[in-house]
Amino acid sequence: MNSRERSLRALVDKWLGSDDEHVACITRLSRGARGPWRHVCVEAQRASGPFAIVFFRHDDGSWCVYPPPIRRPAMAIAWPVPRVAAEPVAA
Numbered sequence: 001m002n003s004r005e006r007s008l009r010a011l012v013d014k015w016l017g018s019d020d021e022h023v024a025c026i027t028r029l030s031r032g033a034r035g036p037w038r039h040v041c042v043e044a045q046r047a048s049g050p051f052a053i054v055f056f057r058h059d060d061g062s063w064c065v066y067p068p069p070i071r072r073p074a075m076a077i078a079w080p081v082p083r084v085a086a087e088p089v090a091a
Contacts, residue, residue, distance in 0.1 A: 008040065008055060008063045015053055015065070016044045027052065037067050 016024045028041035038057040043050055058068045 006062050011055060011063050012042050012053075016042065016051070028054075039067075 012024050024042050024044040026040050027043045028039075030037070030039050039054055041052055041054045043052040045051075053065060055063045055065060056067045057063055
């Protein structure tokens with residue numbers, strides 16, 4: 001299994017190429033204030049027109065073209081459940 005790319009620059013070069021003719025620039029940047037993910041939108045000019053890809057930052061520090069899984073709430077139960085001793089009732 002291949003390790004995921006940690007460098008955004010290397011991933012942009014992989015997807016968009018590293019030619020001097022095709023300059024890639026970041027057109028949108030999010031740090032997670034509005035949504036659950038950090039992401040950047042990178043755009044390059046092609047002969048057919050502008051081409052953009054969104055890269056998402058994962059919790060392990062890698063960048064991918066798909067968003068990380070949503071963190072869902074989880075419940076845990078301590079086992080065994082501690083028993084509370086009942087106090088004697090005064091008569």
